Amino acid sequence: MEGKKNLQVAILIFKGVTALDFVGPYDVLNFLPNVKVVFVSHTAGELYKDVGTFTIQATASFDQVPNPDIVVVPGGMGTDALMGDKTILQWLCKVHETSLYTTSVCSGSLLLGAAGLLNGLEATTHWNLLEFLTNFGAKPVKARVVRQGKIITAAGVSAGIDMALQLVALISDETTAKTVQLSMEYDPQPPFDCGSPEKAGPEIVSKAQLHMQAEMQQFAAELSK
């Protein structure tokens, strides 16, 4: 892990981001001594809230991060409101030109799509949003992580951890990725076997959809205040 080229990882943050979407990849990538993470948004120093009481501080504005090596776009209830945010979309297009890897978690891939980066490519997102990828010319794939050249998209929320570990193996090596996985004791033992719609069955799928719909409406109401 020593003597490697320094890498700047830019994590996009915004109002309504889901914390785990980016904290999973953050803690994985931050493990590497040659990685420096910047949390990028419109205003450096500003606090951005999720749909609860969690806040994350932007450490840089878009113009301060013109050439990140790795871009991570998390998802959350807030992505929908950003589909027309030209500053964000233009920044994504620009940084993708020179990035080593451009990645997303959950609905973050819809932002990559809106920026025109997924046209003709396979991609994934949260299971409940897969169909929307076609709006951007992407081919939806039900998979935990989808890699197409330097674009890597991950499924919903917790999938960012799996994606980031694969990314560490790419930018460093397998031994380092394994060392990270052990250090964060990532030996998952979910109490139930229902992490995908197929495993969970229609009753739980329906409950989850209703909940996410209610949360989205609540967030939209809050935004319009």
Place this chain on the structure above:
Amino acid sequence: MEGKKNLQVAILIFKGVTALDFVGPYDVLNFLPNVKVVFVSHTAGELYKDVGTFTIQATASFDQVPNPDIVVVPGGMGTDALMGDKTILQWLCKVHETSLYTTSVCSGSLLLGAAGLLNGLEATTHWNLLEFLTNFGAKPVKARVVRQGKIITAAGVSAGIDMALQLVALISDETTAKTVQLSMEYDPQPPFDCGSPEKAGPEIVSKAQLHMQAEMQQFAAELSK
């Protein structure tokens, strides 16, 4: 999920907390409409940094949270420096008297131990710290999650997600816990099978220990500045 008693979840935060330790449980618990999470520390409104560039804002001070229903104590490089922090240890003792559940992730259990809450009990923590639990009269157990009455301790970093899903089943019901698991698409597919010392083998264990030692020294040097 409707009509349930409102529950206050207090997550302890501090300088040097590991982000994923508490964001896992946070995103799981925050899913419940009847849960309100407060991030508690010495000073409400203050930003607390991890060992990288991540910050979390305290939403309440200790005296503002005298009776949380659930207490979550995350770990991180910062816990070692808190072993003699009387305000924190006394707050933990006090809130444990009335809590429904008092929980920890990673080295957070050592703080529960220092507060005298683990005496004679089985408990777990990060695999690299298990032996230290005996300092507090606890019996170390190699397990993902250990429950002893209303005290629940989880293994390292990522284990907080598994712990919190079990907790949701306890404070709500299994269907709700499954709904949360599906909503966050927690269908883990780690790229390697090395999340525990036994699976990873001695070479990776040794690398992980060296890395954590270096990080600890770096954090201690930063604290003493």
